[in-house]
Amino acid sequence: MSDSYTVQTTSLLLQHYCNFMIHITINGETHRFNQPINIAQLIDDQNLRGKRIAIERNGEIVPRSQFTEQFLADGDQLEVVVAVGGG
Amino acid sequence: MDNLTIANKTYTSRLLVGTGKYKDFTETRTAIEASGAEIVTVAIRRTNIGQNTNEPNLLDSISPSKYTLLPNTAGCYTVDDAVRTLRLARELLDGHNLVKLEVLGDPETLFPNMAETLRAAKILVTEGFDVMVYTSDDPIAARQLEEIGCVAIMPLASLIGSGMGILNPWNLQIIIDNAKVPVLVDAGVGTASDATIALELGCDGVLMNTAIAAAQNPVLMASAMRKAVEAGREAFLAGRMTKKVYTASPSSPVDGVIAST
Numbered sequence: 029m030s031d032s033y034t035v036q037t038t039s040l041l042l043q044h045y046c047n048f049m050i051h052i053t054i055n056g057e058t059h060r061f062n063q064p065i066n067i068a069q070l071i072d073d074q075n076l077r078g079k080r081i082a083i084e085r086n087g088e089i090v091p092r093s094q095f096t097e098q099f100l101a102d103g104d105q106l107e108v109v110v111a112v113g114g115g
Numbered sequence: 116m117d118n119l120t121i122a123n124k125t126y127t128s129r130l131l132v133g134t135g136k137y138k139d140f141t142e143t144r145t146a147i148e149a150s151g152a153e154i155v156t157v158a159i160r161r162t163n164i165g166q167n168t169n170e171p172n173l174l175d176s177i178s179p180s181k182y183t184l185l186p187n188t189a190g191c192y193t194v195d196d197a198v199r200t201l202r203l204a205r206e207l208l209d210g211h212n213l214v215k216l217e218v219l220g221d222p223e224t225l226f227p228n229m230a231e232t233l234r235a236a237k238i239l240v241t242e243g244f245d246v247m248v249y250t251s252d253d254p255i256a257a258r259q260l261e262e263i264g265c266v267a268i269m270p271l272a273s274l275i276g277s278g279m280g281i282l283n284p285w286n287l288q289i290i291i292d293n294a295k296v297p298v299l300v301d302a303g304v305g306t307a308s309d310a311t312i313a314l315e316l317g318c319d320g321v322l323m324n325t326a327i328a329a330a331q332n333p334v335l336m337a338s339a340m341r342k343a344v345e346a347g348r349e350a351f352l353a354g355r356m357t358k359k360v361y362t363a364s365p366s367s368p369v370d371g372v373i374a375s376t
Contacts, residue, residue, distance in 0.1 A: 075165065109159050
């Protein structure tokens with residue numbers, strides 16, 4: 029493996045982990061994350077663990093079973109909803 | 116037993132109630148218990164992100180194991196918003212398919228947009244939802260919704276939250292006479308007699324929220340509504356006497372009245 033290749037890979041990794049930044053819109057508001065985050069982690073991050081919620085990502089329902097599998101990407105649009113009083 | 120069947124599930128109560136506009140969840144729960152309702156509507160809204168994380172949750176007071184929850188699309192003005200809302204509701208309620216569709220056309224009157232309602236109903240039925248649908252009291256729209264496969268037709272009696280009562284019993288009667296699925300008055304009931312009239316007409320049930328929640332004593336009104344719906348249903352089943360316009364008929368024997376000679 030050439031030195032230049034190692035340098036290039038290291039630099040890419042550094043860029044990935046040090047300069048990682050994504051913007052996600054959650055319920056109409058922009059949130060910034062500096063590290064990769066999946067939906068389960070987002071739920072913890074927003075103190076929503078254990079709450080009865082449902083999530084839509086870019087117009088598609090995210091089943092609860094996929095909360096740990098789905099990592100958020102820059103520009104994602106999330107809707108996080110609950111049941112409230114209504115007629 | 117005289118039961119109400121919607122989407123192959125049987126209910127003993129013909130009164131369906133909403134959970135909006137109550138003072139707190141305790142009042143919501145107490146009023147719903149007094150109403151005897153088994154089907155209870157809820158709305159779907161964005162949760163607070165990163166604030167009020169200890170906020171009480173409606174579903175802690177109105178348990179999905181005790182009641183049949185009916186998520187609605189209140190506040191939706193487009194097919195897309197209504198369909199997305201109910202997909203989220205189904206996920207939220209663990210695959211529960213019974214939903215209330217309303218696609219509004221105007222924020223002043225909250226009148227339904229029937230063209231959009233029909234389009235949304237078609238999509239939802241295709242996706243396996245059991246759709247109870249809020250509609251204008253147009254018999255043709257009601258028939259089209261039934262043809263699409265809606266499991267209950269729910270015409271307004273008057274504007275949502277207005278309490279103006281049943282303004283067009285004639286149209287309701289046409290809808291009832293033609294429908295093969297349950298017809299429920301949804302919106303406009305103001306007091307107990309309105310609910311009774313709906314059932315006397317032959318409606319299969321009534322859905323109300325504001326009439327109970329905005330009463331001076333919601334729990335007592337909930338109890339009144341329970342009795343009103345039962346009374347109206349029994350009167351319908353009993354079959355009312357024929358109206359004799361301008362023709363009196365004495366209830367007491369005509370013969371044997373004492374008389375001065």
